[in-house]
Amino acid sequence: MSPTPANTPTTWDEFLEGIWKQNPVFVMILGMCPTLAVTVSAVNALSMGISTALVLIASCGLVSLMRNIVPKEVRIATYIVIIATLVTAVDYAIQAISLALYDALGAFIQLIVVNCIILGRAEAHASKNPPLPAMINAAGMGVGFTIGLLSLGVVREILGAGSLFGISLFGAQFQPWVVMVLPPGGFFVLGSWLLFFSWRARRQQAREATQNA
Amino acid sequence: MSTAIEIRPGPHVKGPRSVEKIMANVVYSLLPICLFYVYQYGISALASILVVTASCLLAERWFVRTGTQSGHLGDFSATITGLLLALTMPPGFPLWMGAVAGMVAIALGKGIFGGIGCNVFNPALVGRAFAQAAFPTAIATYTPSFLPGRFAEFIPSTLAWPLMMPADAAAWLKEKHLDALSGATPLAQWKFEGIVADAADLLSSLSGHMAVGPSPLLILACGAYLAARRFMDWRIPIAVLGSAGAVAWVLYGFNPGHYPSPFFMLFSGGLILGAVFMATDMATSPVTPTGMWVYGGLIGLLTVLIRYYGGLPEGVMYAILIGNAATPLIERVTQPTPFGKGVLGKKRAASYDLTPDYISREEAAAVTPKKRFLRNKPRKGL
Numbered sequence: 001m002s003p004t005p006a007n008t009p010t011t012w013d014e015f016l017e018g019i020w021k022q023n024p025v026f027v028m029i030l031g032m033c034p035t036l037a038v039t040v041s042a043v044n045a046l047s048m049g050i051s052t053a054l055v056l057i058a059s060c061g062l063v064s065l066m067r068n069i070v071p072k073e074v075r076i077a078t079y080i081v082i083i084a085t086l087v088t089a090v091d092y093a094i095q096a097i098s099l100a101l102y103d104a105l106g107a108f109i110q111l112i113v114v115n116c117i118i119l120g121r122a123e124a125h126a127s128k129n130p131p132l133p134a135m136i137n138a139a140g141m142g143v144g145f146t147i148g149l150l151s152l153g154v155v156r157e158i159l160g161a162g163s164l165f166g167i168s169l170f171g172a173q174f175q176p177w178v179v180m181v182l183p184p185g186g187f188f189v190l191g192s193w194l195l196f197f198s199w200r201a202r203r204q205q206a207r208e209a210t211q212n213a
Numbered sequence: 214m215s216t217a218i219e220i221r222p223g224p225h226v227k228g229p230r231s232v233e234k235i236m237a238n239v240v241y242s243l244l245p246i247c248l249f250y251v252y253q254y255g256i257s258a259l260a261s262i263l264v265v266t267a268s269c270l271l272a273e274r275w276f277v278r279t280g281t282q283s284g285h286l287g288d289f290s291a292t293i294t295g296l297l298l299a300l301t302m303p304p305g306f307p308l309w310m311g312a313v314a315g316m317v318a319i320a321l322g323k324g325i326f327g328g329i330g331c332n333v334f335n336p337a338l339v340g341r342a343f344a345q346a347a348f349p350t351a352i353a354t355y356t357p358s359f360l361p362g363r364f365a366e367f368i369p370s371t372l373a374w375p376l377m378m379p380a381d382a383a384a385w386l387k388e389k390h391l392d393a394l395s396g397a398t399p400l401a402q403w404k405f406e407g408i409v410a411d412a413a414d415l416l417s418s419l420s421g422h423m424a425v426g427p428s429p430l431l432i433l434a435c436g437a438y439l440a441a442r443r444f445m446d447w448r449i450p451i452a453v454l455g456s457a458g459a460v461a462w463v464l465y466g467f468n469p470g471h472y473p474s475p476f477f478m479l480f481s482g483g484l485i486l487g488a489v490f491m492a493t494d495m496a497t498s499p500v501t502p503t504g505m506w507v508y509g510g511l512i513g514l515l516t517v518l519i520r521y522y523g524g525l526p527e528g529v530m531y532a533i534l535i536g537n538a539a540t541p542l543i544e545r546v547t548q549p550t551p552f553g554k555g556v557l558g559k560k561r562a563a564s565y566d567l568t569p570d571y572i573s574r575e576e577a578a579a580v581t582p583k584k585r586f587l588r589n590k591p592r593k594g595l
Contacts, residue, residue: 162376170376170377173374173377173378174376174377174378175307175310175348175351175373175376175377175378175379177347177348178346178347178348178349179343179346179347180347182346184346188321191325195325199279
């Protein structure tokens with residue numbers, strides 16, 4: 001391990017990668033199951049994002065520590081055992097902190113085990129890097145995932161229930177958009193965000209093209 | 214479409230018909246229907262039509278400007294979407310919800326597919342389906358037609374503040390001492406209360422204070438104008454109405470007490486409007502004549518089935534959307550046999566695949582399709 005300084009990403013770049021350039025929700029379109037299912041409200045989205053981020057950071061650290069011990073043939077099984085252990089811990093922790101939240105998130109807490117972001121990070125990054133960069137990268141990914149979930153959850157809660165983090169915004173006369181708290185609403189909002197980001201990227205490209213010309 | 218120079222393969226002979234002209238004629242034929250609708254429901258209906266159409270045009274303008282969509286505002290297609298969408302919604306539908314539905318109709322139904330001619334589903338129905346899913350109570354709240362003072366006063370639900378709940382229409386009727394009049398549509402009355410309206414009354418929509426859309430008779434007349442000028446294919450409305458009528462008639466024959474008469478089925482709800490103006494949308498209906506019959510028959514059958522056995526009283530919207538989804542499949546199955554290919558009773562498929570690749574060859578990067586049946590292809594080794 002003696003990378004040249006030119007292609008070694010700085011710590012800050014490692015962290016930012018997951019938030020902007022490789023955002024799990026908006027760029028890599030990973031982890032769609034929790035993204036679409038639990039983002040009915042901002043609180044659900046935030047707690048789902050945080051619990052996924054915690055599992056992600058801890059599992060990437062552990063995988064990175066074991067990267068030279070585990071034989072290649074059984075590495076996926078090892079990752080799964082590590083992730084499942086951590087998910088079980090998070091599952092019990094949420095149950096202890098707030099039973100209402102636990103009921104709202106339902107099976108999706110246990111399903112963090114098979115979240116492709118976590119397995120993907122373990123395989124693609126943590127198993128090839130020392131613990132510290134791996135955990136920093138995982139933290140960035142976790143924050144990026146949380147931001148992605150939150151941006152869906154905020155829109156869906158405002159339109160679907162007229163509130164934000166449970167605080168009513170428009171009073172009792174608000175007309176809820178029923179579809180926003182149903183599964184199709186998740187697709188609509190995610191699609192709108194993706195539309196917005198691609199429109200923005202295209203505009204930026206056009207601007208750069210005119211500047212260079 | 215509006216470029217000065219067109220580069221495309223022959224034939225270069227141009228007919229006098231253009232997309233703009235067809236669309237403009239559809240708008241002309243919709244205008245009498247809109248006028249009648251305003252006459253029925255007063256200024257609320259007028260405001261609804263104007264706001265919904267304006268929001269459709271606004272969304273269209275945004276998509277055209279950002280360059281993600283072909284076509285332009287002057288081709289009238291967004292105007293048609295707006296008018297149709299307004300006609301399918303209750304007259305007292307809150308204006309802000311109408312604006313949202315109009316935006317969604319163009320954005321989700323048309324803009325993301327690439328604009329005019331590229332849409333998979335009828336944009337007006339996409340907007341209405343969204344409104345149905347988002348605001349199920351408001352979209353089912355009708356008010357009686359021909360109310361006194363309808364040209365001087367808005368239905369209160371029309372003027373709801375954005376994002377706020379509309380006022381209660383039943384309370385408003387009570388206040389005006391009109392609560393003897395029912396705000397339920399004839400279909401809802403039949404479904405939930407077992408009252409079957411007279412088919413002749415439904416046909417003209419003129420008698421009484423029925424909560425119905427524009428007169429089916431007028432819609433049929435306007436549709437006949439379009440069909441006579443060949444701006445619309447007559448097969449689709451005939452197939453839709455024929456199949457819906459036939460299915461309803463068979464069921465009526467089995468149990469006249471339980472199922473209403475086929476004429477009630479045909480003239481109630483949005484079936485006539487859907488059959489004439491929505492199912493016939495050129496981009497979303499099959500191009501093959503056999504396919505049109507299959508497509509229309511499917512829509513008619515589904516409409517009656519949803520009305521009888523579904524949870525909602527009205528099923529035209531979902532029937533047409535399902536028909537739209539089935540259109541590519543229907544086109545593939547009902548390809549006509551080219552001349553000279555049906556030798557000795559052996560039917561053969563078209564020598565070219567009628568895939569979009571082939572139809573839009575003039576577009577850049579399209580590939581020439583491979584010939585499938587080269588009879589005299591020299592074999593290797595012979």
